[in-house]
Amino acid sequence: MPDINYIDVFFSLQAFQEEELRGKSAVIIDVLRASSSITTAIHNGAKKVIPVADMSDAMKIATTMDNKDYLxxxxxxxxxxxxYHLGNSPAEYTRDAVRNKTLIFNTTNGTKAIKKASLANEVYVGTFLNQQSILNALKEHDDEVVLICSGWQGRLSIEDTLFAGSLLHxxxxxxxxxxxxxxxxxxxGLFEKYGHDLEGAISKSDHAKRLAELVPNGDITFCCKVNEFDVLPGMRDGILKDLNG
Incomplete structure (x- = not known):
């Protein structure tokens, strides 16, 4: 288990420089909703997830692949x-939709944070849905660990910070x-105050309010479920795969 004194938290993807992660391991957190969708997709049989920083990169990768193989x-x-074939709701990432597919994934905050962490020793994607898998992985680490909250437009988001706090707790x-x-x-401290009612706290968050008219009913409730899936999305050569598999 990493020494608790050597675990840091960054509150947005703008809060760090790539070089700061060299020699450390990182957990990328985007509860609403990239981490939750990626975790759900891998649980439901997606072959791999390729995170990209923008639409241009997504299209470049897509042109190298057979239409039947990717989403x-x-x-x-x-x-x-x-x-795009799918948006960023975990509800879209059903087994029928994603099984044996390569997902080329592009989001406003989460996938940018994943790409920015490329110099880390290990990069995991974590959320409440796979909390125990993240904790199990961290038990094997004796390097410094950084919990990277994707945030929103450079600002702190309560849902990502709560998940970081739950790991620390x-x-x-x-x-x-x-x-x-x-x-x-x-x-x-945030988790101590609000951790007893994750859904209540997160549903009142700024991000949830911004997404209220865009997010399908049930997304926030689903993203607040704890230990729903035993999967560990981790980076290997620029690709996210289940390291538990």
């Missing part, structure tokens, strides 16, 4: 991108030492 997936500002046994890093203290 273009993701959103811009919460809405499905025109011409579990790792520390509910007792964060005074020597912990400032970011860890903020995330831990």
């Amino acid at each position: 273009l997936c993701g959103e811009k500002d919460g809405s499905k991108i025109e011409g 579990s790792i520390s046994g509910g007792h964060l030492p005074d020597s912990a890093k400032d970011g860890a203290k903020v995330a831990f």
Whole structure:
């Protein structure tokens, strides 16, 4: 298990530079909704997920593949991108839709954070749905760990920070030492205050309010489920696969 004093939290993808992750491991968190959709897709049999930073990169990769093998997936500002097969609702990533497919995934915050973390020793994608898988993976680490909240437009988002706090709460046994890093203290404190009612806190968040007219009914409830799936999306050569598989 990593030393709790060597776990830091970044509150948006703009809060760090790529070089800061060299020699460390990273957990990318985008509860609403990229982490939740990626985790659901892998659980439902997607062969692999290729995260990209923008639509241009997505199209370049798509042109190298057979039409039957891939799906273009993701959103811009919460809405499905025109011409894409799937948006960013976990409900879309059913077994029938994604089984044995390669997903080319592009979102406003989450996939950009994944790409930006490419220099890390390990990059995992985490959310409440696969919390225990993330904790199990971190038990094997003795390097520094950074919990990267994707946030929204450079700002803190309560749902991502709550998940970071839930990991810290579990790792520390509910007792964060005074020597912990400032970011860890903020995330831990937020979880202590609101962790008893994740859905209540997240449904009142700024991001949930922004998405209210765009997100299908049930998405927020689903994204707040804890330990729904035993999958560990992790990066290998630019591709996310289930490292538990």
